[in-house]
Amino acid sequence: MKIAIASGKGGTGKTTFALALFLANSDRSVFLDCDVEEPNAHLFLKGIEKQKDVVQLLIPKVNADLCNQCGLCVKSCQFNALAMAGKAGVLVFNELCHSCGACTLICPTGAIQDVETPVGEISIYDLKGGAEFLSGRLKVGHSAAPAVIQAVKKHPSTTPYTHHIIDSPPGTSCSFVTSVSGADFVILVTEPTPFGLHDLKLAVEGVENLKLPYAVVVNRVREKDHLIKKYCAEKNIKILLELEEDRRVAEMYSKGGTLLEVLPDLKEKLNLLLSDLEDQVGANP
Numbered sequence: 142m143k144i145a146i147a148s149g150k151g152g153t154g155k156t157t158f159a160l161a162l163f164l165a166n167s168d169r170s171v172f173l174d175c176d177v178e179e180p181n182a183h184l185f186l187k188g189i190e191k192q193k194d195v196v197q198l199l200i201p202k203v204n205a206d207l208c209n210q211c212g213l214c215v216k217s218c219q220f221n222a223l224a225m226a227g228k229a230g231v232l233v234f235n236e237l238c239h240s241c242g243a244c245t246l247i248c249p250t251g252a253i254q255d256v257e258t259p260v261g262e263i264s265i266y267d268l269k270g271g272a273e274f275l276s277g278r279l280k281v282g283h284s285a286a287p288a289v290i291q292a293v294k295k296h297p298s299t300t301p302y303t304h305h306i307i308d309s310p311p312g313t314s315c316s317f318v319t320s321v322s323g324a325d326f327v328i329l330v331t332e333p334t335p336f337g338l339h340d341l342k343l344a345v346e347g348v349e350n351l352k353l354p355y356a357v358v359v360n361r362v363r364e365k366d367h368l369i370k371k372y373c374a375e376k377n378i379k380i381l382l383e384l385e386e387d388r389r390v391a392e393m394y395s396k397g398g399t400l401l402e403v404l405p406d407l408k409e410k411l412n413l414l415l416s417d418l419e420d421q422v423g424a425n426p
């Protein structure tokens with residue numbers, strides 16, 4: 142079962158919740174840090190890195206001897222990764238290339254060759270008790286976050302655990318879509334503020350377009366009735382859990398601690414939550 146934890150915006154406590162869900166179920170889950178532009182799960186899980194793999198993409202390289210400077214490749218690139226620079230010929234901006242292959246296909250002289258180029262890496266960590274987590278990291282300056290996310294999601298785990306807890310990047314861009322796609326269930330973490338509601342609506346639109354089952358976790362709740370509760374009631378969206386605002390959580394987080402260290406009783410609830418999702422996903426394959 143693949144559970145993606147996502148949020149329409151950063152700072153909602155998405156990773157805090159994802160880590161707690163994983164730690165409460167680490168005897169049956171693998172944690173995937175897919176927030177590849179700023180992965181930080183390793184700061185909290187404190188595992189031992191046992192392997193590092195490079196993520197590569199095919200990036201075009203132009204052979205100036207074969208190039209007739211027709212400019213077709215530049216016109217074909219939807220990502221502005223190619224430019225014609227007068228006598229210097231075609232310039233390739235590796236960081237902008239999405240490895241779509243269009244320029245190579247269109248080149249009439251065979252001047253373009255695709256070359257494996259590193260765009261990121263995946264670290265695999267061992268944790269106490271036999272659990273494992275994988276963390277993707279995009280190379281600085283590159284725009285190929287979806288490729289690194291896909292590589293993390295496809296990377297084989299060395300544990301027999303079949304549940305994947307996927308910590309998705311914040312927002313609702315291509316990276317969000319790549320990380321939640323194929324999930325059996327998406328948990329959207331939000332907070333009861335106007336910004337939280339605005340971005341939750343975007344995330345809801347995203348998962349509904351992808352036709353993925355989802356529910357909401359509300360973090361930093363101060364009052365019994367709040368705007369997220371009203372919105373979810375109107376839209377008939379299930380709220381799985383509400384976590385009250387607690388200064389101790391922020392303090393613990395700033396020291397590299399986790400939610401369960403402050404709220405140990407939450408472990409049982411998160412254990413049951415995963416079991417309920419198992420039943421639900423099993424009932425709706």
Ligand code: SF4
Pocket residue numbers: 200201217218219220221222223237238239240241242243244245
């Ligand atoms: S492979 Fe695609 S994205 Fe990359 S330079 Fe060629 S056309 Fe542009």
Ligand code: SF4
Pocket residue numbers: 203207208209210211212213214215231247248249250251252253
């Ligand atoms: S399409 Fe080929 S020949 Fe034309 S400018 Fe690009 S690399 Fe040169």
